[in-house]
Amino acid sequence: MAAARRAGGNGKELESDLLQHANIGLLKAADLFDPDKGFRFSTYAAWWIRAEIQDHKIQNWSLVRLPNSASSRKLFHNLKRVETRLVAAGEVPPERLVEQIATDLAVTPEQVVSMQQRLAAPDGSLNRPIGDDGGTMQLQDLLEDPNVDVEREVGERLDSRAFWLTMSTHMNRLSKA
Structure with missing residues (x-):
């Protein structure tokens, strides 16, 4: 208890x-x-x-699963304590803080930065509205669809535009009668 x-x-x-x-x-x-x-x-x-x-x-902690290795668990549980201790001591300049935390916790500086980013922001909904205008656009509307072939889609649009321009030119040549 x-x-x-x-x-x-x-x-x-x-x-x-x-x-x-x-x-x-x-x-x-x-x-x-x-x-x-x-x-x-x-x-x-x-x-x-x-x-x-x-x-x-x-x-x-989050809907997104954190790595569960021994070093990442140690980093998760000790990051704030070590960071607070180093900042309070004032012996480490701010530009070397991440490197010193990584050294103290035996991880890479990239892992420290990644964990700081994960812990800094809470999970957010993809359904939340975007903008202050109260519109219907949501964050999920801006996500990229991995199944879309952008090159093919752009090519089809250009082909379609060229087709209708050519069609319009030929239609204008025809007599009205």
Whole structure:
């Protein structure tokens, strides 16, 4: 319960899903615990509960699934803490901040930038209207259709335009009678 409350955030009401995943972690710990190895059950269970809560958070952060490798999980869970620590210390110039975060977390600078971008903006609907005029155009209307052959479509339009220009020229040559 305490681990779920800590993972819930500042002042937020305890999310029931988070509590359920903490319980799942406790059940996994109970299933896998071996008292002959010399560890206390509470220590072992705390590790499983924390792992299950972290897995739940990374799986439900966004509709778009984040990579689930060990380095990306470490980056997801520690990025803000390391970034805050480096900025507060003031020892790293802003232009080298990403490189230092990457070094501290043993990932590439590209992975740091990618994770910062993912965490910076929440998921948005493709059905949201575009513009302030209250029109009917939506964001999804601007997405490219991967099944469209643009070259063929442009060619057909040009052929059609040429056909109707030629047709119009010949129609004008005909007598009116």
